[in-house]
Amino acid sequence: MDEFSFIKWIKSNQKKDRNVIIGIGDDCASIRINDENMFLVSTDMLVEGTHFDLKKNTPGEIGSKSIACSISDIAAMGCSAKYAVVSICFPHETETEFARELYRGINKMADAFSIKIIGGDIVSGKKTLVVNVTIYGRNEGLKTISRSGARADDALMITGELGGSILGKHITFKPRLKEGLLLNKKFNINSMIDISDGLAADLGHILEESRVGAILYEDEIPISEDAxxxxxxxxxxxxxxxLYDGEDYELLFTLSGRESQKLLASKSFPSRLSKIGYIDKSKGIRIVDTYGNQKK
Incomplete structure (x- = not known):
């Protein structure tokens, strides 16, 4: 099944609601509370064999990742994460200590970001471990940054380094919540997304929602040692x-050239920043290599 086509189909079948400012198709839904305040909600499901490996990952690591993915969604909106609801399907033969260690991993990550777990559901099934976290956030008077605001001539920037996450980062990453909030408070960010599907795929989501294209400079893409x-x-x-590995959970965002210079000149940003290209009016992604040649 084509996951993204199915999401588009679901989106096309939803009724409009004037209080839903950002709906299906972004990192979070944004729901109006009043003129200044928005309520954010997102959910992520992690499935054994797809998002983690019980032979390689500890229960604590699995728990930590399960809520970190959802926190990363709030980070991509430039807002604050506040509460979480956790649902878990444990295989019938699961031992109590395994379940407790998994939940300790969830709690530890939640505590690191002052998030309160306020409920959920626990069930048992035949074989597969599944963890689903729904997270709730607030904009605290800030704008909510969507995928759809990229503009022609925007600089394209990213936090951290990319690639090779399967060697460990995909399970141990720390969501960029602090960075997302700082970007939203101090700079005029036009669009943002967290990189879960890979740089090329997630940039594609911004381009599709914003109806623009992008130029990437391959020499400027921050490649990790793991890659x-x-x-x-x-x-x-x-x-x-x-470009393609995914599960880096870094922030990819666009802002004006002037704002990007201001950001790069700041001394206190808590992670590495790279300007990797710019937005243009053409459709799709073009990559400029070391010799100045363009390729798709």
């Missing part, structure tokens, strides 16, 4: 891994 290590094993280039 380089993985490239030596897979035969793909480190750049390929940086």
């Amino acid at each position: 380089k290590e993985l490239a030596r094993k897979t035969g793909f280039s480190a750049l390929h891994h940086a």
Whole structure:
């Protein structure tokens, strides 16, 4: 099944509500409370064998990742995460200590961001472990940053480094909630998304929602050491891994050229920042290589 086509189909069948400012198709839904305040909600489901491996990952790591993914969605909106509801389907044979350790992992990550767990559901099934976290946030008077605000000539920027997350980052990452809030408070960010599907795919979501295109400079894309290590094993280039691996959970965002200069000149930003390209009016993504040649 094509996941994204199905989401579009679901979106096309929803009735409009004037209080739903941002609906299906973004990192979070944004619901109007009053003229200044928005209520944000997002949900993520993690499935054994797809998002984690019980043979490689501890219960605590699985729990930590399950809520970190949802926190990252709030980060992508430039807002504050406040509460979470956790639902888990445990296989019948699950031992109590395993379940407790998983929940400790959830609690530890929630505590790190002052998020309160306020409810959920626990069920048992035949074989597969599934963890679903629904997270609630507030804009605290700030604007909510969507995927659809990118403008021609915007600079395209990213936090951290990309690629090779399967070597460990995909399970141990810390969501960029502090960075998202700082960007929203101090700078005029036009669009933003967290990188869960990969740089190319998630940039594609911004471009589709904003109806614009992008130029990427391959020499400016921050490639992680894990991507380089993985490239030596897979035969793909480190750049390929940086573009397509996914589950980096870094923030990808656009802002005016002037704002990008202001951001890069700031001394106190808590993570690495890279300007990797710009937005233009053409459709799709074009990559400029070391020699100035363009390719799709």
